[in-house]
Amino acid sequence: MIETxxxxxxxxxxxxxxxxxxxxxxxxxxxxxxxxxxVFDVKPWTELHADFAYLYGWLTPVLVLLAAASRAPxxxxxxxxxxxxxxxxxxxxxxLAADAPWLAALHAxxxxxxxxxxVRLALEASTKPDRSGTPSR
Amino acid sequence: xxxxxxxxxxxxxxxxxxxxxxxxxxxxGIFGAGGLAPHRDFGYLIPLLSLVLLVAVAVARxxxxxxxxxxxxxxxxxxxxxxxxxxxxxxxxxxxxVNALAIGLLGFVIARRATAFARGTALARPAEGPAPxxxxxxxx
Numbered sequence: 001m002i003e004t005x006x007x008x009x010x011x012x013x014x015x016x017x018x019x020x021x022x023x024x025x026x027x028x029x030x031x032x033x034x035x036x037x038x039v040f041d042v043k044p045w046t047e048l049h050a051d052f053a054y055l056y057g058w059l060t061p062v063l064v065l066l067a068a069a070s071r072a073p074x075x076x077x078x079x080x081x082x083x084x085x086x087x088x089x090x091x092x093x094x095x096l097a098a099d100a101p102w103l104a105a106l107h108a109x110x111x112x113x114x115x116x117x118x119v120r121l122a123l124e125a126s127t128k129p130d131r132s133g134t135p136s137r
Numbered sequence: 138x139x140x141x142x143x144x145x146x147x148x149x150x151x152x153x154x155x156x157x158x159x160x161x162x163x164x165x166g167i168f169g170a171g172g173l174a175p176h177r178d179f180g181y182l183i184p185l186l187s188l189v190l191l192v193a194v195a196v197a198r199x200x201x202x203x204x205x206x207x208x209x210x211x212x213x214x215x216x217x218x219x220x221x222x223x224x225x226x227x228x229x230x231x232x233x234x235v236n237a238l239a240i241g242l243l244g245f246v247i248a249r250r251a252t253a254f255a256r257g258t259a260l261a262r263p264a265e266g267p268a269p270x271x272x273x274x275x276x277x
Contacts, residue, residue: 032238036231039167040223097168105164112160112241119242 017066020059021122024083027056028115035111053091060084063121076124083117090114138197142255145190145197149248152186152209156241159183163237177220183240184213194247199254202247209247212240 034049036042060083067080093107159179166173191206216236223230 029235029238032234033231036234037228039234040220040227040230042227042231094168101168101170102165104168105161105170107168108160108164109157112157112238115238116242116245 014070017063017070017072018122018126020063020066021118021125024056024059024063025115025118025122027052027059028111028118031056032111032115050094057087057091060087067125070125072125076121079117079121079124083114083121086110086114086117139255141193141197142199142251145193145199145202146248146251146255148186148190148193149202149244149251152183152190153241153244153248155179155183155186156237156244160237160241163234180217184210184217187213190247194251197251197254199251202250202254205243205247205250209240209243212236212243216240 031049031052034045034052037045038047038049060080064077064080064084067077072080090107090110093104093110095104097104159176162176162179163173165171166176187206187210191203191210194202194206216233219230219233219236221230
Protein backbone atom coordinates (compact mmCIF):
# COMPACT_ATOMS: atom_id res chain seq x y z
CA MET A 1 0.00 0.00 0.00
CA ILE A 2 2.86 2.34 0.85
CA GLU A 3 4.57 1.67 -2.45
CA THR A 4 1.35 2.45 -4.31
CA UNK A 5 1.11 5.76 -2.46
CA UNK A 6 4.67 6.71 -3.32
CA UNK A 7 4.22 5.72 -6.95
CA UNK A 8 1.05 7.76 -7.10
CA UNK A 9 2.86 10.87 -5.87
CA UNK A 10 6.00 10.50 -7.93
CA UNK A 11 4.42 10.89 -11.39
CA UNK A 12 2.24 13.46 -13.06
CA UNK A 13 0.03 13.84 -9.98
CA UNK A 14 2.88 14.96 -7.75
CA UNK A 15 4.66 17.72 -9.65
CA UNK A 16 1.71 20.04 -10.42
CA UNK A 17 0.92 20.21 -6.70
CA UNK A 18 4.52 20.97 -5.71
CA UNK A 19 4.89 23.50 -8.54
CA UNK A 20 1.63 25.26 -7.68
CA UNK A 21 2.58 25.36 -3.98
CA UNK A 22 5.96 26.97 -4.71
CA UNK A 23 4.33 29.33 -7.22
CA UNK A 24 2.01 30.45 -4.43
CA UNK A 25 4.99 31.07 -2.13
CA UNK A 26 6.62 33.17 -4.86
CA UNK A 27 3.40 35.15 -5.29
CA UNK A 28 3.27 35.81 -1.54
CA UNK A 29 6.81 37.20 -1.62
CA UNK A 30 5.89 39.42 -4.59
CA UNK A 31 2.77 40.50 -2.70
CA UNK A 32 4.90 41.61 0.26
CA UNK A 33 6.98 43.70 -2.14
CA UNK A 34 3.81 45.19 -3.64
CA UNK A 35 2.59 46.24 -0.20
CA UNK A 36 5.93 47.99 0.18
CA UNK A 37 5.27 49.87 -3.06
CA UNK A 38 1.89 50.91 -1.68
CA VAL A 39 3.09 51.91 1.78
CA PHE A 40 6.01 53.91 0.39
CA ASP A 41 3.68 55.40 -2.25
CA VAL A 42 5.65 54.30 -5.30
CA LYS A 43 3.50 55.43 -8.23
CA PRO A 44 1.98 54.03 -10.39
CA TRP A 45 2.08 50.72 -8.49
CA THR A 46 0.07 51.62 -5.38
CA GLU A 47 -3.09 49.71 -6.39
CA LEU A 48 -1.28 46.63 -7.63
CA HIS A 49 -1.21 45.00 -4.17
CA ALA A 50 -5.00 44.53 -4.06
CA ASP A 51 -5.31 43.57 -7.73
CA PHE A 52 -2.53 40.98 -7.52
CA ALA A 53 -4.17 39.34 -4.48
CA TYR A 54 -7.32 38.60 -6.48
CA LEU A 55 -5.16 37.23 -9.30
CA TYR A 56 -3.08 34.66 -7.42
CA GLY A 57 -5.74 33.99 -4.78
CA TRP A 58 -7.26 31.50 -7.20
CA LEU A 59 -4.30 29.26 -6.53
CA THR A 60 -5.64 28.44 -3.04
CA PRO A 61 -8.68 26.38 -4.18
CA VAL A 62 -6.48 24.89 -6.92
CA LEU A 63 -4.01 23.79 -4.23
CA VAL A 64 -6.81 22.08 -2.29
CA LEU A 65 -7.82 20.18 -5.43
CA LEU A 66 -4.23 19.33 -6.38
CA ALA A 67 -3.50 18.11 -2.84
CA ALA A 68 -6.39 15.68 -3.16
CA ALA A 69 -5.52 14.70 -6.73
CA SER A 70 -1.88 14.03 -5.83
CA ARG A 71 -2.97 11.75 -2.97
CA ALA A 72 -1.10 13.91 -0.50
CA PRO A 73 -1.24 12.83 3.16
CA UNK A 74 -4.33 13.96 5.07
CA UNK A 75 -2.22 16.42 7.07
CA UNK A 76 -1.03 18.12 3.85
CA UNK A 77 -4.56 18.25 2.48
CA UNK A 78 -5.72 19.88 5.72
CA UNK A 79 -2.90 22.42 5.42
CA UNK A 80 -4.10 23.34 1.90
CA UNK A 81 -7.58 23.82 3.30
CA UNK A 82 -6.24 25.99 6.14
CA UNK A 83 -4.43 28.13 3.55
CA UNK A 84 -7.68 28.58 1.62
CA UNK A 85 -9.51 29.74 4.76
CA UNK A 86 -6.67 32.06 5.85
CA UNK A 87 -6.54 33.62 2.40
CA UNK A 88 -10.30 34.20 2.38
CA UNK A 89 -9.99 35.93 5.76
CA UNK A 90 -7.05 37.92 4.40
CA UNK A 91 -9.10 39.38 1.54
CA UNK A 92 -11.96 40.20 3.95
CA UNK A 93 -9.93 41.99 6.67
CA UNK A 94 -9.20 45.25 4.77
CA UNK A 95 -12.94 45.73 4.26
CA LEU A 96 -13.15 46.41 8.02
CA ALA A 97 -10.79 49.39 7.80
CA ALA A 98 -13.56 51.98 8.19
CA ASP A 99 -15.62 50.32 10.93
CA ALA A 100 -13.02 48.31 12.85
CA PRO A 101 -9.49 49.47 11.99
CA TRP A 102 -7.98 47.45 14.86
CA LEU A 103 -9.37 44.28 13.27
CA ALA A 104 -8.26 45.40 9.82
CA ALA A 105 -4.75 45.78 11.26
CA LEU A 106 -4.69 42.00 11.67
CA HIS A 107 -4.40 41.88 7.85
CA ALA A 108 -0.63 42.32 8.28
CA UNK A 109 -0.34 39.62 10.95
CA UNK A 110 -2.49 37.21 8.96
CA UNK A 111 -0.20 37.80 5.98
CA UNK A 112 2.68 36.41 8.04
CA UNK A 113 0.61 33.35 8.95
CA UNK A 114 -0.40 32.85 5.29
CA UNK A 115 3.27 32.99 4.31
CA UNK A 116 4.28 30.46 6.98
CA UNK A 117 1.49 28.03 6.04
CA UNK A 118 2.34 28.44 2.34
CA VAL A 119 6.00 27.58 2.95
CA ARG A 120 5.03 24.56 5.08
CA LEU A 121 2.63 23.40 2.38
CA ALA A 122 5.24 23.83 -0.37
CA LEU A 123 7.82 21.87 1.65
CA GLU A 124 5.33 19.08 2.28
CA ALA A 125 4.13 19.11 -1.33
CA SER A 126 7.68 18.60 -2.57
CA THR A 127 8.48 15.85 -0.06
CA LYS A 128 7.45 12.27 -0.56
CA PRO A 129 5.70 10.77 2.46
CA ASP A 130 7.64 8.36 4.68
CA ARG A 131 6.37 4.92 5.55
CA SER A 132 3.98 6.28 8.12
CA GLY A 133 2.35 8.36 5.41
CA THR A 134 3.50 11.70 6.80
CA PRO A 135 5.90 14.03 4.99
CA SER A 136 9.49 13.31 5.97
CA ARG A 137 10.31 17.02 6.45
CA UNK B 138 23.61 23.98 30.09
CA UNK B 139 20.04 22.73 30.22
CA UNK B 140 18.88 26.07 31.64
CA UNK B 141 20.72 27.93 28.88
CA UNK B 142 18.89 25.87 26.28
CA UNK B 143 15.52 26.79 27.76
CA UNK B 144 16.55 30.44 28.00
CA UNK B 145 17.53 30.36 24.30
CA UNK B 146 14.21 28.77 23.33
CA UNK B 147 12.30 31.26 25.47
CA UNK B 148 14.24 34.17 24.00
CA UNK B 149 13.52 32.91 20.48
CA UNK B 150 9.78 32.82 21.16
CA UNK B 151 9.94 36.30 22.71
CA UNK B 152 11.57 37.44 19.47
CA UNK B 153 8.82 35.84 17.36
CA UNK B 154 6.17 37.49 19.54
CA UNK B 155 7.92 40.85 19.16
CA UNK B 156 7.95 40.48 15.36
CA UNK B 157 4.25 39.59 15.30
CA UNK B 158 3.47 42.61 17.50
CA UNK B 159 5.62 44.82 15.28
CA UNK B 160 3.75 43.62 12.17
CA UNK B 161 0.46 44.32 13.96
CA UNK B 162 1.67 47.85 14.73
CA UNK B 163 2.41 48.28 11.02
CA UNK B 164 -1.18 47.24 10.28
CA UNK B 165 -2.44 49.70 12.90
CA GLY B 166 -0.57 52.51 11.14
CA ILE B 167 -1.60 51.48 7.63
CA PHE B 168 -5.30 51.01 8.40
CA GLY B 169 -5.59 54.20 10.43
CA ALA B 170 -6.23 52.71 13.85
CA GLY B 171 -3.27 54.78 15.03
CA GLY B 172 -0.11 56.37 13.72
CA LEU B 173 3.04 54.69 12.42
CA ALA B 174 5.13 56.11 15.29
CA PRO B 175 4.63 53.07 17.59
CA HIS B 176 5.72 50.81 14.72
CA ARG B 177 8.83 52.90 14.12
CA ASP B 178 9.73 53.19 17.81
CA PHE B 179 9.18 49.51 18.64
CA GLY B 180 11.12 48.59 15.51
CA TYR B 181 14.39 49.74 17.05
CA LEU B 182 13.94 47.07 19.73
CA ILE B 183 13.99 44.23 17.18
CA PRO B 184 17.74 44.40 16.33
CA LEU B 185 18.50 44.53 20.07
CA LEU B 186 16.35 41.44 20.66
CA SER B 187 18.04 39.64 17.77
CA LEU B 188 21.44 40.39 19.34
CA VAL B 189 20.26 39.00 22.69
CA LEU B 190 18.89 35.96 20.84
CA LEU B 191 22.24 35.39 19.13
CA VAL B 192 24.03 35.49 22.49
CA ALA B 193 21.43 33.15 24.00
CA VAL B 194 21.73 30.48 21.28
CA ALA B 195 25.52 30.79 21.31
CA VAL B 196 25.68 30.26 25.08
CA ALA B 197 23.29 27.32 24.72
CA ARG B 198 25.54 25.98 21.94
CA UNK B 199 22.60 25.19 19.70
CA UNK B 200 24.59 24.88 16.46
CA UNK B 201 21.76 24.77 13.93
CA UNK B 202 20.51 28.09 15.27
CA UNK B 203 23.71 30.16 15.52
CA UNK B 204 24.20 30.94 11.81
CA UNK B 205 20.48 31.71 11.30
CA UNK B 206 20.67 33.98 14.36
CA UNK B 207 23.65 35.82 12.83
CA UNK B 208 21.67 36.22 9.61
CA UNK B 209 18.68 37.39 11.66
CA UNK B 210 20.79 40.09 13.31
CA UNK B 211 21.97 41.30 9.89
CA UNK B 212 18.42 41.32 8.48
CA UNK B 213 17.11 43.17 11.55
CA UNK B 214 19.81 45.81 11.11
CA UNK B 215 19.02 46.18 7.41
CA UNK B 216 15.31 46.44 8.27
CA UNK B 217 15.79 49.63 10.26
CA UNK B 218 17.73 51.21 7.38
CA UNK B 219 15.40 50.34 4.46
CA UNK B 220 12.73 53.03 5.10
CA UNK B 221 15.45 55.69 4.86
CA UNK B 222 15.55 55.04 1.10
CA UNK B 223 11.91 56.03 0.56
CA UNK B 224 12.82 59.25 -1.28
CA UNK B 225 15.99 58.39 -3.19
CA UNK B 226 15.34 54.72 -3.91
CA UNK B 227 11.68 53.86 -3.17
CA UNK B 228 11.96 50.43 -4.80
CA UNK B 229 14.66 49.57 -2.27
CA UNK B 230 12.51 50.93 0.57
CA UNK B 231 9.65 48.74 -0.69
CA UNK B 232 11.73 45.72 0.30
CA UNK B 233 10.96 46.60 3.95
CA UNK B 234 7.91 44.25 4.13
CA VAL B 235 9.76 41.49 2.23
CA ASN B 236 12.61 41.70 4.72
CA ALA B 237 10.07 41.65 7.53
CA LEU B 238 8.71 38.40 6.11
CA ALA B 239 12.23 36.93 6.04
CA ILE B 240 12.81 38.04 9.65
CA GLY B 241 9.52 36.53 10.78
CA LEU B 242 10.06 33.18 9.07
CA LEU B 243 13.69 32.94 10.18
CA GLY B 244 12.76 33.82 13.76
CA PHE B 245 10.13 31.08 13.72
CA VAL B 246 12.60 28.52 12.36
CA ILE B 247 15.12 29.43 15.09
CA ALA B 248 12.43 29.23 17.75
CA ARG B 249 11.36 25.75 16.63
CA ARG B 250 14.96 24.51 16.49
CA ALA B 251 15.85 26.03 19.85
CA THR B 252 12.75 24.47 21.40
CA ALA B 253 13.58 21.07 19.93
CA PHE B 254 17.16 21.44 21.17
CA ALA B 255 15.97 22.32 24.69
CA ARG B 256 13.67 19.33 24.72
CA GLY B 257 16.42 17.08 23.38
CA THR B 258 14.48 16.10 20.27
CA ALA B 259 15.86 15.72 16.79
CA LEU B 260 15.67 19.10 15.02
CA ALA B 261 19.01 20.29 16.42
CA ARG B 262 22.03 18.51 17.86
CA PRO B 263 25.10 19.82 19.63
CA ALA B 264 28.07 20.24 17.28
CA GLU B 265 30.51 19.08 19.91
CA GLY B 266 30.52 16.14 22.27
CA PRO B 267 30.34 16.47 26.03
CA ALA B 268 32.37 19.24 27.64
CA PRO B 269 35.82 18.19 28.97
CA UNK B 270 34.59 18.52 32.55
CA UNK B 271 31.70 16.17 31.77
CA UNK B 272 34.11 13.67 30.17
CA UNK B 273 36.35 13.84 33.22
CA UNK B 274 33.38 13.24 35.48
CA UNK B 275 32.36 10.23 33.37
CA UNK B 276 35.91 8.84 33.55
CA UNK B 277 35.83 9.12 37.33
